[in-house]
Amino acid sequence: MNVDEAHVREIIERLIASGAPQGIETLTQWFIGAVINQRSGE
């Protein structure tokens, strides 16, 4: 399991949309969401 470009893009987009810094817990939730979305989209 690696962090790939799609995951990072989603995290960056969500960080920018939130307009505020986020804790690692929130980023982990986003990361898991990105992983699930990516797998279900394959």
Added chain:
Amino acid sequence: MAQATEIQWAGTVEEQQIAWTVFELLTARARFYSEDAPIRQRLTNLQEYLTSTSQVALPGDANMARELISSSLATNHHVFGREEADGDITFSTTKAGLPPVDPASKVDKAHTYKSRLFTGSRVPTEEDLQAVRGIGRDIPEIIMVMPEPTNVIFPDVYSDEVEPEIAAEAELFVEEEPEPTQASSVLVGGVEVDLTQDPAAILAQHGPAFQRVLSNFLEEDFRFVRFGNEYYLEDRLERLSKGQLKEIKEYIEERGEPLSDEEILSDGLVNRRLGDADYSLQRFTLNFRLQREKKDFRFVGTAADRLWATSQLPPIGQTVRKATEVAQDYRYLTDPELADQDPTTTLGGAGTLVLRHVLTWYESENGVLPVGPSAQLMMPQPLMEDQTVVVLRLQDPMNYATYLAELRLGLGNRGTYIAGLEEFYQSALVPGATFSLIQGTTSNEFTLEYERQPQTESRLLQYDSRKERWYFGPVVYECPIDPGYLLTEEKVGGLNGKKRVSEADRKRVDRLLQSAFELVGEPGEGGTLTALIDDLLPVLNIERPFSSRYVRSLIQSAQSPQFTLEDEALGLASYAGS
């Protein structure tokens, strides 16, 4: 009049004469008018006047005379204005020799407040609002550019270069490429995670594994920056100029104490707010930028109370001994076998911890409080990895006072202690007093409490720093006392008039223990001295901090056979003499 001579009259000589006469007549009656104020007169009145005074030659017929006057003035329209109202004609001019101008036409309507306010106004769209918050901008390409494949953790992720031979092969057999298989599970940190589960279940079960993978990645990726446990994008943070950093530094130093990021944002940055970003982003920006200026700023707060001090700011708590010396004195606190478990209780249903403590001479003199294993449970956690100080806010409701104190975190063989309590100790307590430290609403807030007692006067141990001698003097106090720790003349009268132990002796714990036996020990057979550890402790804690367990271990140590623990249950020890 000066103006009249400059006017170029138009028309025939007769008409010019009439126009000039009328102009002279009008300006004569408007001597106190301003230069551009209109001077009006009806044609009927002009005709009547000119006919009666015979200043100009007019036809005998009234109508013709009226017509001549009217045409003369109309011909000189560069001097006279003409208005028709109520069936009569009115001519007007000004002292400047120009037809009057309507004042309303002089107003610059192109730049009125109204026009500025409403021209081009529209209800802001969602995009506009996002732009104000700084989140509507397109994501710069630099953010989305993946870093070079130097990431040692995931070396194969970014490699999009395809070797020519393989690429050619791929073109040849492109149709035979297998369909991507839909994986329903991934391997995270060596554990297989089923992705068909509910996301909440995945988070609950495998959250820490995902978090480890992600945080390792974020630490390596230059696009992300971190302050404490929060992350954001470096590209989106504003920069602080050298002037602004200097301004912040001077502001903190002017206030003379560490300041929170909120205070710095609201008051310290006088000349400029940080961009249009949200407040939380401004806070993050400020904290992140100050964190980088290690030469000038140091973080002394917690996750909730982000306090900043400067390198020039004097430390809170001026101990008699050096900070490093005190930390060394408390090194026994780092050994769980030697540190006493101070009694802690919980207050109310909220689980607030209360630490009860007996003040020693050493603590009173230096304004410090040791943080043993049980007190450690109450203390705030530092936010930064390299943080050595956390500033505490202490309330003293008994004396209506508040203090700032420093929790100095021990590293290596140095003990952790609180400094900055000297004012509280000197004003309210005496060595031997008992008091409580109660947890506050936030992790770095505490309340100091003691039960006020009726006034008591005792002759207690004091030190004359001028004569460098111990002496006993009357002291009045209102705090509760642990009688065993009160340094009265009856108990330690032997110190009266003596000097303090030398620095060399202070470093030798066996010499201090020996002196304590000599001071409070009971003579026994064969020149031995016996004493309870509880009686030795207050005396030992004059020059250097000791815990009961520490003293017990010294007595039982094979390196000091002159000391013997006679009764373990009672804590009775003996000293065989030198």
